[in-house]
Amino acid sequence: MPEIRPFRPLRFDPKVAGDLNGIVCPPYDVIGPELHEKLLRRSAHNAVRLDLPEIRPGDEPDDHYRRAGKTLTDWRTSGALHKDLYAGIYVYEQTYKVPGSRKTRTQLGFFGRLKLEPFGPGSSVLPHERTLSAPRKTATG
Numbered sequence: 001m002p003e004i005r006p007f008r009p010l011r012f013d014p015k016v017a018g019d020l021n022g023i024v025c026p027p028y029d030v031i032g033p034e035l036h037e038k039l040l041r042r043s044a045h046n047a048v049r050l051d052l053p054e055i056r057p058g059d060e061p062d063d064h065y066r067r068a069g070k071t072l073t074d075w076r077t078s079g080a081l082h083k084d085l086y087a088g089i090y091v092y093e094q095t096y097k098v099p100g101s102r103k104t105r106t107q108l109g110f111f112g113r114l115k116l117e118p119f120g121p122g123s124s125v126l127p128h129e130r131t132l133s134a135p136r137k138t139a140t141g
Contacts, residue, residue, distance in 0.1 A: 016080045
């Protein structure tokens with residue numbers, strides 16, 4: 001049985017960071033160059049700056065990750081991101097259009113702290129995502 005516990009998340013403060021519609025972004029593995037630029041322009045606090053940091057001309061191999069780390073520190077210092085006072089399990093609902101169709105789907109999920117363990121026989125946590133190959137290649141070099 002997976003070991004799941006409450007945790008204290010970092011959350012955006014709309015008074016500092018702005019409306020959440022300008023801050024949220026899709027998962028990094030579905031963001032192409034055009035969408036990436038659009039998200040960067042949408043808000044100085046768009047989560048894409050952490051999730052898929054911009055690679056600039058002349059960057060050394062890890063500069064974009066260092067920049068994301070500095071951005072995270074800056075957002076916490078400014079109050080744009082703050083840690084919740086109390087630990088919890090956070091339920092979410094996500095509604096989206098199915099690509100290539102007129103169908104709309106809603107999925108429910110939750111965020112919690114999960115004890116890490118190796119995959120394999122006897123593991124209580126199973127692989128659950130289908131990530132695209134190009135982002136995996138980029139992430140691993």
